[in-house]
Amino acid sequence: TGYFTYDPGFTSTASCSSKITFIDGDNGVLLYRGYPIEQLAEKCDFLEVCYLLLNGELPNGAEMKEFVTTISKHVMVHEQLTRFYSGFRRDAHPMAVLVGVVGALSAFYHDGTDVTCREDRYTAAIRLIAKMPNIVAMCHKYSTGMPFIYPKRKLGYAENFMRMMMGDPCDEYIPNPILIRAIDRILILHADHEQNASTSTVRLAGSSGANPYACVAAGIACLWGAAHGGANEAVLNMLEEIGDASNIPEYVAKAKDKNDPFRLMGFGHRVYKNYDPRAKLMRQTCHEVLDELNLHNDRTFKLAMELERIALEDPYFVERKLYPNVDFYSGIVLRALGIPTEMFTAIFALARSVGWIAQWDEMISDPELKIGRPRQLYRGVPQRDVQPISSR
Numbered sequence: 001t002g003y004f005t006y007d008p009g010f011t012s013t014a015s016c017s018s019k020i021t022f023i024d025g026d027n028g029v030l031l032y033r034g035y036p037i038e039q040l041a042e043k044c045d046f047l048e049v050c051y052l053l054l055n056g057e058l059p060n061g062a063e064m065k066e067f068v069t070t071i072s073k074h075v076m077v078h079e080q081l082t083r084f085y086s087g088f089r090r091d092a093h094p095m096a097v098l099v100g101v102v103g104a105l106s107a108f109y110h111d112g113t114d115v116t117c118r119e120d121r122y123t124a125a126i127r128l129i130a131k132m133p134n135i136v137a138m139c140h141k142y143s144t145g146m147p148f149i150y151p152k153r154k155l156g157y158a159e160n161f162m163r164m165m166m167g168d169p170c171d172e173y174i175p176n177p178i179l180i181r182a183i184d185r186i187l188i189l190h191a192d193h194e195q196n197a198s199t200s201t202v203r204l205a206g207s208s209g210a211n212p213y214a215c216v217a218a219g220i221a222c223l224w225g226a227a228h229g230g231a232n233e234a235v236l237n238m239l240e241e242i243g244d245a246s247n248i249p250e251y252v253a254k255a256k257d258k259n260d261p262f263r264l265m266g267f268g269h270r271v272y273k274n275y276d277p278r279a280k281l282m283r284q285t286c287h288e289v290l291d292e293l294n295l296h297n298d299r300t301f302k303l304a305m306e307l308e309r310i311a312l313e314d315p316y317f318v319e320r321k322l323y324p325n326v327d328f329y330s331g332i333v334l335r336a337l338g339i340p341t342e343m344f345t346a347i348f349a350l351a352r353s354v355g356w357i358a359q360w361d362e363m364i365s366d367p368e369l370k371i372g373r374p375r376q377l378y379r380g381v382p383q384r385d386v387q388p389i390s391s392r
């Protein structure tokens, strides 16, 4: 243009500076606040990671205790919020419901949220993290016609979520620690990922000073797409469609055909051109869960492993450095846990909420904050004069 850099898809433009998450895509490195994702996944639980992302440091024992108490104070949602669900069709996609309900939080907490006040911003973050498990679980309960289950303050974050989502009021929910840990790990691995599409959306929306819950709702909308968070659901749908290992070559050929829009879901990443470190950890969790549930002979799982093997040997995928990403495996884990496919992306949203709100807070407190306002490369007709309607 002579004035602007044209960079479709922002492949080489840094939209902001950040101290939260670091990715080295060539070497498969992911750090939250300097800590390797492998160590966080091994040694911490999700709420410790939330504290880290929000505050910059891991909590000590006393700080963690206080954080857990603060979160637990906010786990309930306003009873009126529960009525929003009944405005949706029962067969609505949970992501559609989630966009609406999280956006509606802005109607409950608008006046009390001064985005220039650090304390208000922190309270907004706490409310979001605390309420999301309840809000996501209600999406599922509503779609199945089951009653909503209230959170229990004494339970851990992942267990509380699983109980609200999978439990029913007629029976006691009996948690399996290995499966709860698997959910917790999914939450940790998806908690933040620097300036991905949905986080950039939250930052852009927030740069005008808009209500944080409304900004997060915008992030949820962006996450829904199959190229982003919707991939975990798309992987399972694709595996169902492939159906049998004998059909894999046909689908791999379709994925390679440039005249066919089909892509292998769960493969490739904009930044990781070596291996997605989250995928390595998720793969391990996947095996643990399948061992625990004795599902190694599950047809879909075997199909996924065969697809992984064939794609990893195919020169097309090797040359383009297309590896299975985290969502190739997270979908298989969630399915093994009995979670319906259409809830997968909503669980990604639950996990990513802390990343969105931490990035939003960092942006708002940046003294150099400017409203996000990209320019464009204009390719329309040059200036011309309006003719009277009779002569057009």
Ligand code: CMC
Residues within 6 Å of the ligand: 009, 193, 196, 226, 227, 228, 229, 231, 255, 256, 262, 263, 264, 265, 266, 267, 268, 269, 270, 271, 320, 322, 325, 326, 327
């Ligand atoms: N199947 C077949 N070919 C692919 C795939 C795929 N999944 N992904 C990329 N390619 C090819 C693409 O056609 C292109 O080929 P060529 O150079 O011959 O034109 C080359 O690889 C580079 O692809 P790109 O579209 O330029 O890469 P991108 O960085 O714009 O896209 C991506 C990244 C993740 C959107 C893409 O790999 C994709 O659509 N993958 C499938 C969806 C998916 O699994 N998304 C989840 C990402 S991880 C979760 C998250 O962070 O949201």
